[in-house]
Amino acid sequence: MIQTDILIIGAGPCGLFTVFEAGLLKLRCHLIDALPQPGGQCAEIYPKKPIYDIPAYPSILAGELVDRLMEQAEPFKPGFTLGERAEQIEKDDEDQFIVTTNRGTQHRAPIIAIAGGLGCFEPRKPPVPNLADYEDRGVEYIIKDPEFYRDKQVVISGGGDSALDWTIFLAEGVASEVTLIHRRKEFRGHLDSVQKVMDLAAAGKIRLLTDAEVLEVHGDGELDSLTVKTKADGNQIIKADHWVPLFGLSPKLGPIADWNLNITKNAVEVDTFDYSTNVPGIYAIGDINTYPGKLKLILCGFHEATLMVQSAFKRIYPDKNLVLKYTTVNGVNGFEG
């Protein structure tokens, strides 16, 4: 069980800055994020895009902003549970929250700060009829262990790097047969990966279907074939032990929708006094919250995080007085280990 003072759900810019502001009050933080790296949208969707509205930075790349926030948080030694989704929440008899992830990791804290942005990023699922019936019965959205596909007939859909890279990997002596299906002729991946896929197709080591898409999944309990539509040849049935659609990630509000919080239009309602939710001890900051006049801006999230930790401190230490101390006067005194 991981114990901390403030358990932050979401390791985007707002969650990371919370670590710093909490640290100034000597509160420790631990972050949970469904993505395998910190940074949220900034790292996942647009790391190379400049942001122009961070005070004192006329321009900063989103990825660089994340790096700097990590550096700023570092003295306060935050813990991370990455690549896991915060799933269940319960209260124990000492008024602490226990949050369990989808992989069973347990965290305990008196305060929860939801800084979940747009929600957790999950694989985008193609709108194919009955697809859900075949999930984990031949349809997988992520390749966890390539050995799983040894000597199988595998169909991959998508046009990005993950589709290209896995096609190449599985074609080289892992799967018995690999088919790559893509909606157009051009691929958006790295040029050398695109070339390699073209070479494999020319050598007959993979089947490459472009201007094509999967329309239907078939099987008796387990996937055994797909209906594929191609511009050139119309519909055809392809044998498949596995279909791996790789269409990127999209954010979903996810399990926090079931945490008994007041939610309006996929956002958590908060009191702007301290960004508290309707559940005492749970706060929501950044893009995931809503209140009259809300703007989804990183700089607004920073402000929300700053006020929120003051309230969190008073909740944890009701008898202690809190005096605002300026970092310029006191410096930043991190934690040992």
Add this chain to the structure above:
Amino acid sequence: MDNMIRVHVTDREGQVHELDAPTDMGMNMMELCKSAELPVEGTCGGMAMCASCHMYVESDHDLPEKSDDEEDMLDEAFFVEENSRLGCQIHLSDDLDGLKVKLAPVGN
């Protein structure tokens, strides 16, 4: 009215919404749909970096060619057709008066 156009948006239930749109505020179709509370996500905020504002252009307005970024992102959309565009890449201007678009279906 000056600097205003009217566009027609068909939602996923087939209902047509007539929206008055300003052309002097640097808006795009994704933002216009969101401001009218139509179900368009616009996850990335309009950078052609997600595909959550996928729509079909159903009138024969002369739109700028798709950029490589837009074409690439359409790979992550579903039901892509010849007239598929990302709403965030359709910038509202006076010559788009009468534009007709239809919101594309979304995945699960």
